[in-house]
Structure formats: structure tokens, C-alpha cells
Amino acid sequence: MVKATKKWWPIFVLPTFLAFIIGFIVPFLEGLYLSFCKFTTINKAAWVGIGNYVKVFEDAQFWTSLGFTASFTVVSTILINVLAFAVALALTKGIKGTNVFRTVYFMPNLIGGIVLGYIWNILINCVLSIAGQPLLALNNKAGYWGMIILMCWQQIGYMMIIYIAGLQSIPGSLIEAARIDGATGWQTLIKVKIPNVMPSITICMFLTLTNSFKLFDQNLALTGGDPNHSTEMLALNIYNNFYARSGAAWKGIGQAKAVVFCLMVIAISMIQLKATRSKEVQQ
Amino acid sequence: MKKKNSALSTVLTVFLSILCVAWVYPIVMILLNSFKVETAISTSGVFQLPNAATFAGLANYVNAVGSKGFLSAFGTSMVITITSVVAILLCCSMCAWYITRVENFFTKMVYFLFVFSMVVPFQMLMFTLAATSDQLKLNTPWNIWVIYLGFGAGLAVFMFTGFMKSIPLEIEEAAMIDGCNPLQTFFMIVLPVLKPTMISVGILETMWVWNDYLLPYLVLDRKKYTTVPILIQYFKGSFGRVEMGPMMACIMLTVLPIIIVYLVCQKYIIDGVVAGAVKG
Incomplete structure (x- = not known):
């Protein structure tokens, strides 16, 4: 054949x-x-x-963007996964209206990053102006937290779906056995549920990490890097080097940055997959 | 024990309902504001409900559809999404079947390259990809699918091969012995079994292509074509003063069809996401 x-x-x-x-x-x-x-x-x-690469590491904006991206990635990954897991736990308790909740939480994922960015841009600017704070274009703290809120709002639903599938696949007898052995709810969670949904955790961590690290659309639409490039993430920084800066040298530097960026994404994916795979439980 | 449980579930329900409101509110806010006149949508007035003085009726929608080119952008997005997703589903499922059934150095190499391409960020190739597609005249809505097929092949092939490893060989062998050639075997035997995976991959790819901003922005001939995300970006980007009313109307016109499609086939969409995640 x-x-x-x-x-x-x-x-x-x-x-x-x-x-x-x-x-x-x-x-x-x-x-x-x-x-x-x-x-x-x-x-x-x-x-x-290697001239371009030397210039990449001499570019102060590169380090600012890298720092911003790293901090954003860590905070958003932790928040999204913890919250999504909590919501998934709540939604597997058999409460009335579970389906409605699930449907609503998942919805933002279907809307594109640009549209989401503008919706939140309008909303956050309005809150800031009522609170008497500078608007997003002049306020990098609000830009940072705005992006975190936006990413949580968008991604929690997606990760929640994956966690629910993971939690539902745990055999009921396992949880029953733990209960008979006298485990409290908390102990069941830590000792039985979490080890058994480790594959889901691997996937969700991987997805949120790379999504946050590679974020572009939401960054462009929500803050556009303002004020003065301080909320510019790596992907947007590379884009700006290519298309927003004059001078022939910048395209080469942008491309070199892109290669560095690509290597970082590959490295993160490798390390992350290795680290969580080793903690998985064989069923 | 029982009492404690019901109290807990009440608290949870209340909490989840509040969360629900927070999830729906941004979209409701845009909907309300899309019915206001331009002057009433100032940054501090966004939270006010439209009243008799500020109610603009459908004027913003008429403006968005009439003079802002929403319909042509919507059409362009439709053409790109349909051609790309059909191409990806057909070509990638065939390719995946071949590389799972014929295992040699070449197919292993191809598979490795596909998986590798999933990790590479778009920024790595955006400049050269735009130049290549210009040279090959792949910059219209009618043939940009070639680019999407190439760049999106990784995930699709990966998901299809993951599923194909689990379907038994015997039926295909029987078909071949009965005189089917590989093409007939694929379309008459394999394709029907593949339907659930087709739906999953189709949904994931549709979500990606429909919402994609940067790839069409760089690849398409921008003087002639815009997609919906590009149109919305233009509102802010290039005209100086932002016309908030028509922009909000455009956002609503973009979001509403998505929500309707989602509510109608949410089971498939959610199952598709789970299947994609488990294999991804």
C-alpha cells in the first residue's frame, strides 16, 4: 500500500x-x-x-521593550492561568447556568486583537478621565495594566475551556477515593486534581507564554507604544524599526532583532515544554 | 454538610454573574455609544446612556456602511477567509495523510519543518514575506490564500497527523485491494472519518484568518483592498481626528456577526478549541 x-x-x-x-x-x-x-x-x-546584531544590543529601546515584554509576559501568564483555573474549578461544581457562564467567558476570543484593543482603549480612557488621571497616550502605568486586563479578559475564557476539559477527564473514582481516605477539599485539589490536569497546565502555560510574548495587535491598538515607546513590546518594536523609522540602517537592525526575538521564542517554548512535561502524571 | 454546599454555590453563582457582567459590559458600552451623536462621545461621556439629545439613530451605521467602505472591507475579509480556509483544509489534510502513511526521510523532514514553523513568530519573516508576495503577485484577496496556506500549514498538518495516527489502516488497505487508487481512498474513505478534525481545524484557522491584521496589512495591495481589522485600524491611524461614532458602528458590525455565529455553533467552536489544544 x-x-x-x-x-x-x-x-x-x-x-x-x-x-x-x-x-x-x-x-x-x-x-x-x-x-x-x-x-x-x-x-x-x-x-x-554581525554589525546589525551589535547595534541591536546597543539600542536602549531594545532593552526597554525586552524588559516591558518580559514583565508583561510573566504577570499575564500567572494571572491568566490562576484565574482561568479558578473559574474552571467553579464551573465543574455543577452550578446552575454553567453553560451560560462558559459561553460568555469564551466570547472575547473570537474577536480580533485590533478590535479588542480599541474597545478597551475607549473604556480605559474613559475611566482614566473620570478619575482625573492622564489618558493612555501619556500614562505608561495605565498602559501596562490596561494590557494585562485586556489579555486576561481575552484569554481566561480560552484557558478555562482547556482546564474544564482536563478536570472533567479525571476519573470520578479517584476523587471519591481521596474523599473516603479523608482528604479535605484543599488536599484533593493539590494532591489529586492538579497533578492529573498537568497536561492541560502544560498546554495553557505554553499558549499564554507565547501569546503574551509575541503580542502585537492588542499592543498596537491599545497603547501603540505610547507614551514615547515606553509600552512598546518587542513585536511592535521590530515593526516600528522596519516601517516607522527612517534611515537605511534600521531595516537591517529590525531584521536582526527579529532573529533574536525568534530565538527567544524558540528557547521559551523548549524550556517550558521540558519543565512541565517532567511533572506530568502517567494515567 | 449539605447546607454549607448550597451556601457555597450561591456565593459562586453571584461571583460568576458579576464576572459575566464585566465580560459583557465593554461590548454593550460600544453598542450604546454607536447610537450617539459624535459630540456626545467624549472620553468622559462614554458611560452615559444615550438620551433624546444625544441619540443619533442609525446615522453612524449609515455613515460606516456608506462612506467608510465597511461593506467592501467585509467582502474582502470574507473572500480571504473562505479561500484560505478551504485551501488549508483540503491541501493540509492530503499532505498530512501522505506523511503519516508514507514514512521515509523526506516526509519526516517535511513534518519537522511544519512543526518548526509553528514556533517562528511572524515578525521574523514579515518583511521578506511581503516582498516575496509582491514579486509573485500574490497581493490580491483572490490569491493571498497561497500565503495563508504556506504560513498556516504548520498547525493544520500537525493537528491532522495527530488524528490520522489514531485511525486504523485496515479499511484503507481493503479499499486499495478493491482497486481504489490513493486519491479515491483518501476522498472516499479517509475524508469522511476526518470530519470532526476538519471542523476543529476549520474553526481555528477561520478565527485566525478573519481576525488577522498584520499579514494582510503588509501583503495586500493597500491602495485597492482593505480588510475589516485594517479598516478599524485606519480610523485611528491615518485620519488625524478619530471619528468615534462610525468607528464604534464598524466595531459593532464586526463583532455582531461573530457573536451570532458563535451562539449558533458554540458547541463546535468550543470542542474545536479543546481538540486543538490537546493536540497542540
Whole structure:
């Protein structure tokens, strides 16, 4: 059967793979090459070696963005996962209206980042103006917490769904056994439920970490990096290097930043998956 | 014991209801403001309900649809989403079937590349991707699906292969012995079994393509085409003073169809997300 199928690859694999070459492999390799060049368009590139990378690490804005992104990622990942897990626990207790709650909490995920960003931009500016505080464009603290609130609002529903699926797959007999052995609700949670939903925790941590670290749309729409680039995350910083700064050198620096950014995302994914996989319980 | 439980569940219900209001409120707020006249939507007046003096009726909606080009943006988004999702579902399921059934160095390599592409952030290739698609004239709503197929193949192939490993070979072998060629086997035997995964992948990809902002913004020929997210970004970005009324009307016109579709097929959507997460 394998032999008969083998020669059909032009029909089965080729269309996807051609598109993959156009949409991923070629731009990826070109991007890698251009990160060592000074260029304005792809055809006008001059090799400058590691010069761009040196400039990336000398750019103060890069460190500001990295710090902001790191802090945002850590805080939002923890908040989203803790809250989503709490809501999931509450929704698996068999309360009336569980379905309605679940439906409502999940809803923001279907709305795009740009639209969400503007909805919250309007709302937060209104709250700030009533409180007599500077608006988002001049207020980086509000920008930071605004983005955290926005991400929580959007992502809790998604992670909650995954946690609910995880919690529901724990065999009832396991929880029953713990109860008979005299475990309190808290002990059941820590010793039985959490170890058994470890796969869900792995997935959710991974998703929230990478989502927050790579955040772009929400950042652009909510704060746009204002005031004075202080709420500019890495993805937006790279974008601005490419399209908002004049001077031929900046495109090369932007591309080098993108490569560094890409390496960081890969590293985070690897470490995170390894770290949580080792804590999973075999069922 | 029983009493304590019911008290606890009352507290939980109250708490969850409050949370619900917080979840719905931002959208209700936009809805209310989209019916106000321009001058009433100042930053401090957003919380006020529209009254006789500030009620604008459907004027903002008429403006958004009439002069702000909402309909053409909506149409463009539709064309891009439908062509891309159909292409991804068809091509990636075929590709995934081939690389699970024919295991050799080449298919393993392809699979590895697909998985790798899932991790790479868009910023890494945005500049070169936009240039490549310009050169190949892939910058219209009718053929941007090639780019989406290429960039979105990773997740789709990954999910399809995850599922295909679990379906038994015997039926396919029987079909082949009965004289089906691989193409017939795929479409008549494998595809029907694949339906649930198709729905999951379809939903995830639709959510992505429909809401995507940066890829169409950079790839499309912006003088001729805008998508819905780009249109909303334009309200703030390029016209200097923001026209809040039509912008809110546009936001509502974007959000309402999504909510309606969601309420009608929420079971599929939520199941799709769970399936995607478990395999992702």
C-alpha cells in the first residue's frame, strides 16, 4: 500500500509544500540572510556581518521593550492561568447556568486583537478621565495594566475551556477515593486534581507564554507604544524599526532583532515544554 | 454538610454573574455609544446612556456602511477567509495523510519543518514575506490564500497527523485491494472519518484568518483592498481626528456577526478549541 501511495506525492504533498516554500521557507531564509545586511529592499542588500546584531544590543529601546515584554509576559501568564483555573474549578461544581457562564467567558476570543484593543482603549480612557488621571497616550502605568486586563479578559475564557476539559477527564473514582481516605477539599485539589490536569497546565502555560510574548495587535491598538515607546513590546518594536523609522540602517537592525526575538521564542517554548512535561502524571 | 454546599454555590453563582457582567459590559458600552451623536462621545461621556439629545439613530451605521467602505472591507475579509480556509483544509489534510502513511526521510523532514514553523513568530519573516508576495503577485484577496496556506500549514498538518495516527489502516488497505487508487481512498474513505478534525481545524484557522491584521496589512495591495481589522485600524491611524461614532458602528458590525455565529455553533467552536489544544 505504501508503495502504491508513494508515487502520488505530487498530488498529496506538493501543493502544500510549494505554498510552504513561498510562505515560510524562502522568507525565513531570506530574513536570516538580511539580518547580516544593510538594506532598503531585498535586492539592494549589502553584507555588513554581525554589525546589525551589535547595534541591536546597543539600542536602549531594545532593552526597554525586552524588559516591558518580559514583565508583561510573566504577570499575564500567572494571572491568566490562576484565574482561568479558578473559574474552571467553579464551573465543574455543577452550578446552575454553567453553560451560560462558559459561553460568555469564551466570547472575547473570537474577536480580533485590533478590535479588542480599541474597545478597551475607549473604556480605559474613559475611566482614566473620570478619575482625573492622564489618558493612555501619556500614562505608561495605565498602559501596562490596561494590557494585562485586556489579555486576561481575552484569554481566561480560552484557558478555562482547556482546564474544564482536563478536570472533567479525571476519573470520578479517584476523587471519591481521596474523599473516603479523608482528604479535605484543599488536599484533593493539590494532591489529586492538579497533578492529573498537568497536561492541560502544560498546554495553557505554553499558549499564554507565547501569546503574551509575541503580542502585537492588542499592543498596537491599545497603547501603540505610547507614551514615547515606553509600552512598546518587542513585536511592535521590530515593526516600528522596519516601517516607522527612517534611515537605511534600521531595516537591517529590525531584521536582526527579529532573529533574536525568534530565538527567544524558540528557547521559551523548549524550556517550558521540558519543565512541565517532567511533572506530568502517567494515567 | 449539605447546607454549607448550597451556601457555597450561591456565593459562586453571584461571583460568576458579576464576572459575566464585566465580560459583557465593554461590548454593550460600544453598542450604546454607536447610537450617539459624535459630540456626545467624549472620553468622559462614554458611560452615559444615550438620551433624546444625544441619540443619533442609525446615522453612524449609515455613515460606516456608506462612506467608510465597511461593506467592501467585509467582502474582502470574507473572500480571504473562505479561500484560505478551504485551501488549508483540503491541501493540509492530503499532505498530512501522505506523511503519516508514507514514512521515509523526506516526509519526516517535511513534518519537522511544519512543526518548526509553528514556533517562528511572524515578525521574523514579515518583511521578506511581503516582498516575496509582491514579486509573485500574490497581493490580491483572490490569491493571498497561497500565503495563508504556506504560513498556516504548520498547525493544520500537525493537528491532522495527530488524528490520522489514531485511525486504523485496515479499511484503507481493503479499499486499495478493491482497486481504489490513493486519491479515491483518501476522498472516499479517509475524508469522511476526518470530519470532526476538519471542523476543529476549520474553526481555528477561520478565527485566525478573519481576525488577522498584520499579514494582510503588509501583503495586500493597500491602495485597492482593505480588510475589516485594517479598516478599524485606519480610523485611528491615518485620519488625524478619530471619528468615534462610525468607528464604534464598524466595531459593532464586526463583532455582531461573530457573536451570532458563535451562539449558533458554540458547541463546535468550543470542542474545536479543546481538540486543538490537546493536540497542540
